[in-house]
Amino acid sequence: MSRRILVLAGTGEAKELCARLRDADIDAVASLAGATRTPDALAVTTRHGGFGGADAFADYLAQEDIQAVVDATHPFASAMSLRSAEVCRTRGVGYLQLLRPAWASQKGDQWTLIDQEEDAARIIGPRSTVFLATGRQTLERFVNLQGRRVICRQIDPPTKPFPFEGGEYLIGRPPFTVLDETILFRQLGVDWLVVKNAGGTASRSKLDAARALKLRVAMINRPPQPEAPKVATVQEAFEWVKAL
Template structure:
């Protein structure tokens, strides 16, 4: 077949999908990145960086570049981008699919506390612990900045920008991580509560296993809902099958 597929990327699944697509004769893939990471890893196929100017701008780009299908493989919390992608694909008449890896599920021994937003997560902390391990990424940390009586260990791929909690230590690291490594980090910093988004996937799940082993409670921020009118698939193989790409 001959097709041009636009992958809205930034995740491990997006990278895997781009590799699968470029290996197929006649399939051209363009991966679009938002540009939030200054040095993204190399990707197969064409790569563009930056926004499209909202859903109308994306719809225009789809038409002008002869896109035959769109796969939204952005982070599960990239709600605005996902909404724009669904709307733009519908306007342009281009089939689209949302590739969203399954979320994590609590198991025996887990002490999870669900929050709908980062602000709600911050409100839960004083009643649960005093030394928090924040693994919610470098954006949105202002939600915790008012908690002057708590100590924070913040981990992100790139340095976060203020405002930050007053008593904060920053660790720059990129997964995948190991359970033993996560447990050692939590012990070294005397962590007594973990805060994370429900990103899903295996690369960063070891922190949950470490928290379970150490008896540490976890505040987990729930995912935003998927946009209406777009098929949601859990993995690369299902995305390819849904689009009719073998």
């Protein structure tokens, strides 16, 4: 039987895992959904764009003789993870979710936990300067923040105007240091930082900067994840693949 592995990518962990699979001479292919127009290159053959639904994903697994799937997508790509886990279960394909631990508040943090983007307006005052570190895909869900100064940072230049008045784009490609973020938040006069609880170390610098500046943070809780085998590190995922 083929040992071909499909890595559902889009995170730093996926990039590292692909490099380790290549170095171990394990047959692997990666898939990027296309959320970023110019993503970093991966070490294995990479397909771009969505699969087109559960049936199309199942067909792809069969056509490419995929033995196992490592889901290393973003923790907020839950619809993709739930679908992928279910398709793999029904088709008898191995499935593992590589899910990094969520962030936990530390002494000095001023977090308010919310469950969805629309809840941010409930806790953020009308004359606040709000920094959205949540990406462009869910931007329209913040429309009820209209009346505040809203700054949305994204990797790619915008292709259409800001979806509501009072908003502006800021283009930046990570990583950002704590010093970078501290200087930026001071220059912009940020009152509130809105963040998805993505976890990991690469993007934690904004939270460390917010703590140093005593900024308030609206932290969006993670959506439900599939009931499936999970690991928290690239090493654990690599060992799982090797044990197949």
